[in-house]
Amino acid sequence: MPIIQISIAQGRTSQQLRTLMGEVHDAAVRALDAPPASVRVLVTEVPPTQWLSGGTTLFERAAEDTGRA
Numbered sequence: 001m002p003i004i005q006i007s008i009a010q011g012r013t014s015q016q017l018r019t020l021m022g023e024v025h026d027a028a029v030r031a032l033d034a035p036p037a038s039v040r041v042l043v044t045e046v047p048p049t050q051w052l053s054g055g056t057t058l059f060e061r062a063a064e065d066t067g068r069a
């Protein structure tokens with residue numbers, strides 16, 4: 001049973017997340033020739049304050065970008 005876990009920064013709409021899950025599901029079914037009912041897709045939204053990339057959180061990066069604009 002394929003289980004596909006996606007971590008993504010918060011900020012997308014429910015519809016965007018639903019579309020992402022559907023497309024990932026369909027890709028797995030095609031690529032793996034897996035029965036559709038066997039594929040699981042789990043999305044975890046991460047708050048920007050809890051995502052550190054290159055020593056800077058996404059929240060800090062966004063604040064810096066806003067300051068530059």
Ligand SMILES: O=C(O)/C=C/C=C(\O)C(=O)O
Pocket residue numbers: 007008009010052053
């Ligand atoms: O890790 C990074 O530098 C940025 C990650 C951003 C995302 O994953 C996102 O926009 O969801």
